[in-house]
Amino acid sequence: MDIYRNQPHGLNVLETIRKQGTQRTPAMEGSSAPPRKPLNDRRLQPDRRRAQQEFKGPCRRRKSGRRSTALLHPHTRQPVSLEDRRGRMISTRA
Numbered sequence: 001m002d003i004y005r006n007q008p009h010g011l012n013v014l015e016t017i018r019k020q021g022t023q024r025t026p027a028m029e030g031s032s033a034p035p036r037k038p039l040n041d042r043r044l045q046p047d048r049r050r051a052q053q054e055f056k057g058p059c060r061r062r063k064s065g066r067r068s069t070a071l072l073h074p075h076t077r078q079p080v081s082l083e084d085r086r087g088r089m090i091s092t093r094a
Contacts, residue, residue, distance in 0.1 A: 070079035
């Protein structure tokens with residue numbers, strides 16, 4: 001049981017509550033659980049979709065446009081790495 005500093009009543013009230021116990025609903029005699037329904041949920045059924053077959057041939061997905069993430073060298077127009085050999089980041093400001 002947690003004891004908080006901002007409780008409005010003292011610890012002796014908590015002790016009396018704990019000693020009294022919690023009220024329980026009396027159990028009924030002869031009560032049973034309702035009958036189970038058959039499982040018709042699709043999430044529990046096996047997956048009957050066709051298996052995907054491996055595509056043979058060149059990839060025909062749409063190629064990205066002219067934009068690329070590589071930075072170009074300002075003089076040679078060749079792609080350069082984002083970090084120079086000393087480990088510092090290259091300035092990307094225009």
